[in-house]
Amino acid sequence: MTEKILKCPVCEAEKFSLFLEVRDYFLTKEDFLIQHCNACGFKFVNPRPDKASIDRYYQSDEYISHDSQKAGFISRIYTIARRVSIRNKYNIVNAFAGKGKILDIGCGTGEFLNYCTTKNFEVAGVEPNSKAGDFARRVNHIPVVSDLNDLEAAKGSMNCITMWHVLEHVHDLNATLEVIKGLLNPDGVFIVAVPNSTSWDARKYGKFWAAYDVPRHLYHFDKDTMKKLVTKHGFEILKTIPQKLDAYYVSMLSEKYQSGRNRYLKSFAAGFLSNFMAGKPDRGHSSQIFVLSMKKA
Numbered sequence: 001m002t003e004k005i006l007k008c009p010v011c012e013a014e015k016f017s018l019f020l021e022v023r024d025y026f027l028t029k030e031d032f033l034i035q036h037c038n039a040c041g042f043k044f045v046n047p048r049p050d051k052a053s054i055d056r057y058y059q060s061d062e063y064i065s066h067d068s069q070k071a072g073f074i075s076r077i078y079t080i081a082r083r084v085s086i087r088n089k090y091n092i093v094n095a096f097a098g099k100g101k102i103l104d105i106g107c108g109t110g111e112f113l114n115y116c117t118t119k120n121f122e123v124a125g126v127e128p129n130s131k132a133g134d135f136a137r138r139v140n141h142i143p144v145v146s147d148l149n150d151l152e153a154a155k156g157s158m159n160c161i162t163m164w165h166v167l168e169h170v171h172d173l174n175a176t177l178e179v180i181k182g183l184l185n186p187d188g189v190f191i192v193a194v195p196n197s198t199s200w201d202a203r204k205y206g207k208f209w210a211a212y213d214v215p216r217h218l219y220h221f222d223k224d225t226m227k228k229l230v231t232k233h234g235f236e237i238l239k240t241i242p243q244k245l246d247a248y249y250v251s252m253l254s255e256k257y258q259s260g261r262n263r264y265l266k267s268f269a270a271g272f273l274s275n276f277m278a279g280k281p282d283r284g285h286s287s288q289i290f291v292l293s294m295k296k297a
């Protein structure tokens with residue numbers, strides 16, 4: 001079933017305009033509308049598949065595991081990028097959160113959490129995809145639940161909660177942020193990475209921008225709308241950190257969606273330019289990490 005958003009999830013206004021019509025290039029080739037809120041500018045897929053019917057848009061092994069054994073240039077690059085990215089994520093966690101319990105929501109096969117255990121963090125994960133969750137449990141020995149709401153008993157115990165490119169997939173945006181707030185201890189940090197729809201590469205590629213990834217990405221954030229949303233839930237942004245590698249990866253996919261071919265040089269140039277042009281305040285990098293803490297009264 002499809003469902004319609006009637007109130008802006010960020011500001012609760014009720015008037016929206018069409019922003020862009022985008023195709024699901026990755027899987028179904030279906031078209032979706034991205035609307036933006038007339039009051040605050042927040043962008044979202046509307047109408048959208050509801051929670052019960054979104055599964056079929058994830059029916060691709062590639063989406064879940066990015067199989068590293070597959071030959072090919074992109075896969076090799078991806079494997080290296082993943083290794084670098086796990087280390088970068090860990091460095092951010094380590095810089096902002098003291099040692100303690102870390103919860104990764106949307107932990108996938110658990111590679112990031114596995115790395116954290118080698119650094120003496122106590123870890124837990126949430127992963128709705130049963131195949132990925134099983135792998136995390138069996139191979140990486142991570143305690144994983146399938147639903148965030150199963151963690152009631154862990155209230156107030158998390159020193160750090162991470163969501164690496166996951167929040168844009170979550171239907172119940174506001175409810176999820178409230179649960180996260182409840183799970184964090186008073187000094188805990190919440191680290192959330194999302195694509196940035198005002199980045200240079202988003203503007204360059206328009207409807208071909210791979211990080212629209214409809215309808216899997218239900219929401220399309222930028223710095224302003226993220227700030228409004230998290231402020232509403234009592235968080236403040238301690239720091240915004242760019243994910244520079246994403247500009248290359250997203251440009252590579254976007255070029256492919258646009259032209260039907262792999263255009264490595266063009267993609268590299270676009271990724272480089274996106275990072276180079278990110279400095280303007282209304283722009284930012286292709287993907288950004290927000291480090292948040294509870295606002296002290």
Ligand SMILES: [Zn+2]
Binds near residue numbers: 013037038040041
């Ligand atoms: Zn709004």
